[in-house]
Amino acid sequence: xxxxxxxxxxxxxxxxxxxxxxxxxxxxxxxxxxxxxxxxxxxxxxxxxxxxxxxxxxxxxxxxxxxxxxxxxxxxxxxxxxxxxxxxxxxxxxxxxxxxxxxxxxxxxxxxxxxxxxxxxxxxxxxxxxxxxxxxxxxxxxxxxxxxxxxxxxxxxxxxxxxxxxxxxxxxxxxxxxxxxxxxxxxxxxxxxxxxxxxxxxxxxxx
Amino acid sequence: xxxxxxxxxxxxxxxxxxxxxxxxxxxxxxxxxxxxxxxxxxxxxxxxxxxxxxxxxxxxxxxxxxxxxxxxxxxxxxxxxxxxxxxxxxxxxxxxxxxxxxxxxxxxxxxxxxxxxxxxxxxxxxxxxxxxxxxxxxxxxxxxxxxxxxxxxxxxxxxxxxxxxxxxxxxxxxxxxxxxxxxxxxxxxxxxxxxxxxxxxxxxxxxxxxxxxxxxxxxxxxxxxxxxxxxxxxxxxxxxxxxxxxxxxxxxxxxxxxxxxxxxxxxxxxxxxxxxxxxxxxxxxxxxxxxxxxxxxxxxxxxxxxxxxxxxxxxxxxxx
Numbered sequence: 001x002x003x004x005x006x007x008x009x010x011x012x013x014x015x016x017x018x019x020x021x022x023x024x025x026x027x028x029x030x031x032x033x034x035x036x037x038x039x040x041x042x043x044x045x046x047x048x049x050x051x052x053x054x055x056x057x058x059x060x061x062x063x064x065x066x067x068x069x070x071x072x073x074x075x076x077x078x079x080x081x082x083x084x085x086x087x088x089x090x091x092x093x094x095x096x097x098x099x100x101x102x103x104x105x106x107x108x109x110x111x112x113x114x115x116x117x118x119x120x121x122x123x124x125x126x127x128x129x130x131x132x133x134x135x136x137x138x139x140x141x142x143x144x145x146x147x148x149x150x151x152x153x154x155x156x157x158x159x160x161x162x163x164x165x166x167x168x169x170x171x172x173x174x175x176x177x178x179x180x181x182x183x184x185x186x187x188x189x190x191x192x193x194x195x196x197x198x199x200x201x202x203x204x205x206x207x
Numbered sequence: 208x209x210x211x212x213x214x215x216x217x218x219x220x221x222x223x224x225x226x227x228x229x230x231x232x233x234x235x236x237x238x239x240x241x242x243x244x245x246x247x248x249x250x251x252x253x254x255x256x257x258x259x260x261x262x263x264x265x266x267x268x269x270x271x272x273x274x275x276x277x278x279x280x281x282x283x284x285x286x287x288x289x290x291x292x293x294x295x296x297x298x299x300x301x302x303x304x305x306x307x308x309x310x311x312x313x314x315x316x317x318x319x320x321x322x323x324x325x326x327x328x329x330x331x332x333x334x335x336x337x338x339x340x341x342x343x344x345x346x347x348x349x350x351x352x353x354x355x356x357x358x359x360x361x362x363x364x365x366x367x368x369x370x371x372x373x374x375x376x377x378x379x380x381x382x383x384x385x386x387x388x389x390x391x392x393x394x395x396x397x398x399x400x401x402x403x404x405x406x407x408x409x410x411x412x413x414x415x416x417x418x419x420x421x422x423x424x425x426x427x428x429x430x431x432x433x434x435x436x437x438x439x440x441x442x443x444x445x446x447x448x449x450x451x452x453x454x455x456x457x458x459x460x461x462x463x464x465x466x467x468x469x470x471x472x473x474x475x476x477x478x479x480x481x482x483x484x485x486x487x488x489x490x491x492x493x494x495x496x497x498x499x500x501x502x503x504x505x506x507x508x509x510x511x512x513x514x515x516x517x518x519x520x521x522x523x524x525x526x527x
Contacts, residue, residue: 020228021228021229021232022226022228023225023226023227023228024223024224024225024226025223025224025226025228026218026221026222026223026224027221027222027223027224027512028221028509028512030224030226031511033508035231035235038231038232038235039235039238039239041232041235042232042235042236042238042239042240043239045236045239046236046239046240046243050243069251069252070247070248070251071247072247072252073243073246073247073248073250073251073252074243074244074246074247075252076247076252077242077243077246077247077250077252078239078243080448081239081242081243083451083452087452092508094489094499095499095502095504095505095508096499096505096508096509097496097497097499097500097505099489099490099496100216101215101216101217102216103216104490104491107487107489107490108487108488108490111483111486111487112487114452115483115487117452118452118453121450121452122450122453125450128252128254129257130254130255130256130257131255131256131257131258131426131430132255132442133257134257134258134415134418134423135423135426135427135432137411137415138415138416138418138419138423139434139438139439142298142300142472143472143473143475143476145290145291145298145300145304145307146300146301146303146304146470146472146473146476147303147304147472147473147476147477148303148304148306148307150290150291150304150307150310150311151307151310153291153311153410153412155410155411155412155415155416156409156410156411156412157409157410157411158409158410159409159410161409186218187217187218187219188218189216190215190216190217190218190220190221191505191509191512191513191516192500192505193215193216194516197215198215201215
């Protein structure tokens with residue numbers, strides 16, 4: 001297969017309705033435990049939507065206008081929801097051994113999303129413009145400076161604003177999108193197989 | 208050892224049931240939208256008003272002058288900080304910090320005191336002669352004035368927002384510092400501090416660095432926001448939730464060996480990164496990658512499935 005055909009085939013799978021909006025799911029992937037990832041993704045959607053409205057109105061709107069302040073409250077509780085559901089989702093997939101069956105990349109991207117979400121949220125805390133922003137800015141600078149990340153200047157509100165509303169959400173959103181694509185393409189990890197099933201399959205392979 | 212089998216841990220071995228994923232996603236988004244809209248309506252977001260220089264200079268005039276004197280005589284934290292602000296050594300934690308160099312130059316003597324006083328002198332002509340006398344004096348003479356001012360400041364009395372200094376051989380420094388206090392109380396000091404080479408201002412660096420020592424630390428201590436008070440994850444107004452997702456790194460800061468180290472931040476954040484790598488690389492770490500089966504929580508997750516299909520689940524890595 002030449003490379004253009006290869007890409008066409010892969011893209012066909014990646015952008016198909018069956019990948020993103022399936023009409024059937026494995027019977028074991030049902031119930032509340034299997035809504036935690038979606039609830040995390042939905043929290044991200046609410047964060048992006050409330051964030052776009054706030055960004056469109058400028059960085060002081062959410063402090064001085066009552067509608068802006070309400071939007072900022074939604075953004076605040078959405079980030080709490082995002083991490084809450086993300087951690088529950090993380091626990092569910094960990095206890096399922098969800099990296100089995102060649103799903104290691106999916107797991108890695110999920111943990112990477114958690115790692116990237118932390119500075120994404122942190123730069124948001126710096127945008128509140130209150131004591132919490134001031135204190136976090138001066139406290140975090142020492143760690144960043146010590147680790148050689150001094151070009152990331154938490155005291156520079158303009159730089160932090162750009163990181164929070166453009167750079168970090170794009171990175172995080174991309175990681176989440178690839179993570180979801182892997183889940184959909186590979187399928188949700190099945191339960192641990194029984195002894196009988198295992199014997200049957202392994203015996204077939206090694207007579 | 209094999210951790211999975213290409214023909215075991217695959218979805219197509221299982222029965223599929225009809226599911227409306229569009230409805231599922233709409234449902235979860237609606238749940239979060241309603242939840243956050245209600246929580247914001249009822250609780251809003253907590254706000255703790257920012258510490259402003261003019262408020263601090265008015266309520267803590269003596270402390271304000273102590274901070275400013277540290278900036279002038281070079282004993283302040285930022286004056287001694289080191290890279291990326293200047294060539295000091297006081298806050299250099301490791302070689303990487305040194306290697307990055309001075310990329311956000313801040314020299315508190317000039318940037319926090321002499322330059323703002325220069326702007327203030329346009330509005331308060333009485334300041335200009337004192338400033339001229341100070342800048343034209345020898346550095347030894349400047350040191351003597353600064354030292355004398357420091358001695359007098361310790362014995363100064365505070366009356367309202369005024370600092371009444373006993374007389375001393377501090378030459379022009381007394382006038383300068385009183386001028387700086389007035390500038391601080393006027394509300395113009397943050398503007399005088401935050402001056403970047405660009406015309407537009409998006410950068411609060413110098414105003415925050417001016418406040419970063421005792422002004423912000425004392426305020427934070429009262430709110431239990433300091434690092435050794437688990438401050439990273441505290442919301443400033445209980446019972447609101449804080450950024451609890453940083454609990455692990457906050458816990459690392461409480462370990463005495465790390466908290467008392469001169470490179471505390473580098474050690475704490477470095478250790479946090481190691482813990483993260485263990486989590487990220489769990490599928491490949493022997494022991495951890497089998498933990499889920501041993502812990503048996505999966506029996507709860509797939510309770511219904513196991514009950515009807517397979518009473519005795521095992522881990523493929525165990526048998527192959």
